[in-house]
Amino acid sequence: MGAFLIKDIMLLLRDRSELLILLAMPFLLIAILGFSLRGIFSGDLEALEMDIALVSQGDEAQAVASLQNEIEEMGLPPGETQALKQAAESASPQTMLVSLLEDESLSELVTIERMSRAEAQESLDEETVDAVITLPQGFTEDSLRNMLFGESKSGELELLVADLSSPQTDVLKSILNEFVRTVNFEASISRLSGQQSATEVFGGIETITARQPITSFQYYTIGMAVMFVLFVGSTIAGQANLEQKQMVFDRIRLSNRPPLLYLSSKAIAAAAIVSVQLTLLFGLSALLFQAFAADSWAFWSGIAIISIVLALSVGCLAALMVAITLRLESDAVPAIFSGGVISLMAFVGGSFMPLDGMPEMLRAIGNWTPNGAALSAYFSWLLEPELGQLTGPLLRIAVVAVIFLLLALAIFPRKGGAA
Amino acid sequence: MLETQQLTKKFKDTIAVDDVSLVLRQGESVGLLGPNGAGKSTAIAMISTLMKPSSGDVKLNGKSVLKKPGEMRRVLGVVPQKIALYEELSAYENLKFFGRLYGLSGNELEQRIDYVLELVGLADRKKELVKNYSGGMQRRVNLAAAMMHEPEVLIMDEPTVGIDPQSRNHLLETIRKLNQDEGMTVLYTSHYMEEVEKLCDRVYIMDHGKVIAEGTKEELKAILSDQETVLIDFDQNYPELFTKLSEIEGVQQATAEEHSLKLIIPKGTRLLAALFHEAERYGAQVVNVNVQTPTLEDVFLRLTGRKLRD
Ligand SMILES: Nc1ncnc2c1ncn2[C@@H]1O[C@H](COP(=O)(O)OP(=O)(O)OP(=O)(O)O)[C@@H](O)[C@H]1O
Ligand SMILES: [Mg+2]
Numbered sequence: 001m002g003a004f005l006i007k008d009i010m011l012l013l014r015d016r017s018e019l020l021i022l023l024a025m026p027f028l029l030i031a032i033l034g035f036s037l038r039g040i041f042s043g044d045l046e047a048l049e050m051d052i053a054l055v056s057q058g059d060e061a062q063a064v065a066s067l068q069n070e071i072e073e074m075g076l077p078p079g080e081t082q083a084l085k086q087a088a089e090s091a092s093p094q095t096m097l098v099s100l101l102e103d104e105s106l107s108e109l110v111t112i113e114r115m116s117r118a119e120a121q122e123s124l125d126e127e128t129v130d131a132v133i134t135l136p137q138g139f140t141e142d143s144l145r146n147m148l149f150g151e152s153k154s155g156e157l158e159l160l161v162a163d164l165s166s167p168q169t170d171v172l173k174s175i176l177n178e179f180v181r182t183v184n185f186e187a188s189i190s191r192l193s194g195q196q197s198a199t200e201v202f203g204g205i206e207t208i209t210a211r212q213p214i215t216s217f218q219y220y221t222i223g224m225a226v227m228f229v230l231f232v233g234s235t236i237a238g239q240a241n242l243e244q245k246q247m248v249f250d251r252i253r254l255s256n257r258p259p260l261l262y263l264s265s266k267a268i269a270a271a272a273i274v275s276v277q278l279t280l281l282f283g284l285s286a287l288l289f290q291a292f293a294a295d296s297w298a299f300w301s302g303i304a305i306i307s308i309v310l311a312l313s314v315g316c317l318a319a320l321m322v323a324i325t326l327r328l329e330s331d332a333v334p335a336i337f338s339g340g341v342i343s344l345m346a347f348v349g350g351s352f353m354p355l356d357g358m359p360e361m362l363r364a365i366g367n368w369t370p371n372g373a374a375l376s377a378y379f380s381w382l383l384e385p386e387l388g389q390l391t392g393p394l395l396r397i398a399v400v401a402v403i404f405l406l407l408a409l410a411i412f413p414r415k416g417g418a419a
Numbered sequence: 420m421l422e423t424q425q426l427t428k429k430f431k432d433t434i435a436v437d438d439v440s441l442v443l444r445q446g447e448s449v450g451l452l453g454p455n456g457a458g459k460s461t462a463i464a465m466i467s468t469l470m471k472p473s474s475g476d477v478k479l480n481g482k483s484v485l486k487k488p489g490e491m492r493r494v495l496g497v498v499p500q501k502i503a504l505y506e507e508l509s510a511y512e513n514l515k516f517f518g519r520l521y522g523l524s525g526n527e528l529e530q531r532i533d534y535v536l537e538l539v540g541l542a543d544r545k546k547e548l549v550k551n552y553s554g555g556m557q558r559r560v561n562l563a564a565a566m567m568h569e570p571e572v573l574i575m576d577e578p579t580v581g582i583d584p585q586s587r588n589h590l591l592e593t594i595r596k597l598n599q600d601e602g603m604t605v606l607y608t609s610h611y612m613e614e615v616e617k618l619c620d621r622v623y624i625m626d627h628g629k630v631i632a633e634g635t636k637e638e639l640k641a642i643l644s645d646q647e648t649v650l651i652d653f654d655q656n657y658p659e660l661f662t663k664l665s666e667i668e669g670v671q672q673a674t675a676e677e678h679s680l681k682l683i684i685p686k687g688t689r690l691l692a693a694l695f696h697e698a699e700r701y702g703a704q705v706v707n708v709n710v711q712t713p714t715l716e717d718v719f720l721r722l723t724g725r726k727l728r729d
Contacts, residue, residue, distance in 0.1 A: 011508070247501050
């Protein structure tokens with residue numbers, strides 16, 4: 001077994017064009033796609049810097065004061081009156097919006113400047129600001145009312161942007177949506193604040209935490225990695241074909257080693273190559289593009305688990321391709337696979353772009369490709385490092401791998417006898 | 420120790436090997452001679468357990484190897500017609516790989532590699548990649564690889580095709596040594612008569628999948644014992660004269676080659692008078708007349724009416 005493995009690895013190391021395809025190409029693509037498509041992924045923060053003008057048309061202090069007066073006149077017990085007045089002051093939506101935009105995670109991206117409506121419009125025209133957020137007359141009061149008394153009319157924000165289709169706009173919109181959601185959420189909490197069940201509701205906050213977004217470098221590191229590991233299948237099957245053509249395969253048969261040893265060493269060689277490939281791609285991407293936080297042991301161990309499962313499945317795929325190649329005595333299989341099937345699999349697996357908008361059917365197929373399933377495993381780990389999330393995709397990979405392996409065993413020409 | 424019984428291989432539209440029965444005795448050196456497409460390689464593939472016969476059997480020490488090829492594979496060293504080596508690896512790396520397949524390792528492996536490299540005279544160039552070797556050197560490594568597991572029988576399929584005279588002599592000398600000094604049993608396939616004549620005790624001649632003659636060199640030549648070969652050199656080519664001469668009564672075989680003509684005639688045929696008479700008529704000058712005992716080439720020619728190589 002060792003002899004086979006060493007030989008296969010040596011052959012690969014001497015084959016410069018294969019090495020280029022397996023290692024240099026994906027890395028190049030990660031670099032190109034990662035840089036050029038920076039900004040289409042919500043996590044690409046640095047590309048999203050923006051200057052925002054904040055226009056407040058109402059008088060917030062006055063709105064709060066008049067609301068507090070109203071509370072006074074409602075004739076509630078003194079304790080509750082006090083609590084509501086407190087809430088009205090601290091839950092001021094404008095303050096909340098500003099603190100949201102100036103939040104640690106956004107502060108590097110967003111600069112806010114308060115302006116009058118006219119100033120803001122001018123700056124937008126001159127493109128010194130990217131967007132104008134306007135809190136119209138009555139916004140504060142409306143939202144506070146909504147918050148405190150559950151009155152139906154909620155405040156409406158106005159967003160003016162220079163470029164409607166820019167990624168910045170998308171991000172800003174999603175931030176504002178988040179804000180509106182928060183305001184509504186705060187509203188329900190404020191309303192409940194006097195009651196016993198408050199803590200229970202607080203328990204729900206966690207489910208609302210926004211997910212960490214994915215950057216283009218993360219996306220393409222994973223996309224290209226799961227795509228290019230497939231090429232290992234072609235490489236290994238190509239080697240087997242060459243061995244058959246050059247008749248070294250006959251020599252191997254003459255050595256009377258169990259034929260399955262040959263097949264399994266091909267599978268293991270493929271898995272080993274894939275492991276190296278993934279280590280290099282993730283490692284380089286983390287080091288050169290800062291695509292991943294390089295220091296989290298827990299994070300990397302999850303990536304390693306997914307990678308190992310993926311590597312083993314490619315091993316099974318390689319075994320299947322080797323079996324077919326030897327049976328057909330032709331290199332058609334590796335050629336067709338690397339010439340088209342891989343691109344197809346990469347596409348339905350979501351290596352090139354997210355499949356969100358694609359037909360259900362396509363996504364279902366993609367989910368069952370080893371690369372597609374691995375991709376979703378990586379992403380879900382990236383978004384939420386929870387082992388439970390991985391079982392689904394990893395199980396799919398395993399099922400497909402076992403099918404590959406069984407097919408390989410069925411097809412492999414067992415030339416133990418004088419076949 | 421090794422024999423085939425009515426070995427036959429049919430492909431879709433050809434019978435590549437047809438009812439071939441060979442015997443290889445311990446320590447013998449046997450030649451398998453035949454022109455292109457005679458079925459030599461196919462026969463060897465079946466003997467070496469790489470191909471299933473359509474019918475017939477291959478036996479090693481009386482036991483069929485078809486069901487259990489293990490023992491045969493251990494005993495056999497096969498040198499295929501093609502270079503069966505990893506081109507991207509060096510000779511040393513190739514031999515190491517094949518040696519390890521046979522379970523060799525460590526010192527034993529290194530010593531064996533040194534031995535076979537010495538045998539084929541490539542010890543000093545073992546680190547070079549096989550693809551950078553000359554054709555002759557590749558052939559030598561091809562032999563070395565078959566020798567890694569100390570086989571008792573060496574089967575060679577045209578091991579000297581397309582190589583320079585120096586490598587060829589080296590190879591032939593190596594094989595001769597293995598056979599005569601180390602008692603290795605050899606089955607040597609070729610379409611070069613000289614090689615077989617030089618190396619082999621016994622010869623099988625194949626054509627169109629069939630064995631058409633067998634025996635020691637002497638026995639085979641005895642087929643022509645009542646005949647002799649006359650080689651006549653002229654000063655130039657005379658096609659019409661050559662035709663005329665080949666029609667002389669008693670001539671059994673005539674082959675023209677540029678300035679010379681080879682005739683196989685029954686012993687005692689009175690050829691010379693007629694020869695000079697005709698030469699005179701065509702104004703041709705006879706440079707040399709040589710009466711030879713027949714070669715295996717002549718035997719083949721006589722048996723098939725064709726030359727071994729075209
Ligand atoms: N796999 C195959 N399928 C079909 N026909 C084959 C196959 N292998 C060999 N043949 C045919 O069988 C015949 C014998 O071929 P073989 O290679 O055994 O001849 P050979 O004596 O080794 O010739 P050469 O001197 O050219 O090596 C040829 O007519 C060849 O075309
Ligand atoms: Mg041949």
